[in-house]
Amino acid sequence: MTTEQIHIVRKTWRKLMAIDQAIIGDLFYSKLFADHPELRRLFPKDMGQQYLKLTDMLTSIIAGLNNFSSYSDELRAMGKRHVNYGVKYHHYNMVGDALLWTLQKGLGHEWNDDTEQAWAACYNTLVEVMTEGVHV
């Protein structure tokens, strides 16, 4: 990721979280489960605060983008836990698509090619580290 892309990701994420964490989380999971109903069974029946886990984790990762390597161990451990949740490698694309869709809806006219590329780079970096050494 370039410095400019880090800046774009930070700025747009801050904006999105200021809307409402629960609404953004709800939008994300609704889109994910509408497109891929088979993923619903991997998650607990009561989604309760589930959206907080994803958005809080993204908030910390985004805060640390300049110093990404210091998160690597944590991310790799998280990737291993995801194997136990039944997550397969191809699911990461589904989640990535739902995330980008959510960002696009939430950001409205601020969404453009640069924003899309910055987020795609961010998500790909994240997934690369999370799935390092994980065989699924």
Ligand code: HEM
């Ligand atoms: C960059 C991508 C992702 C991030 C940042 C992320 C983040 C998280 C976090 C923070 C948790 C809480 C538990 C833990 O830390 O182990 C979690 C749980 C979970 N995630 Fe992810 N996740 C990602 C990708 C995915 C994908 C691709 C799937 C596949 C559908 C998925 C499915 C789940 C499930 C099923 C749980 C456990 C729910 C539960 O039983 O409470 N995640 N995720």
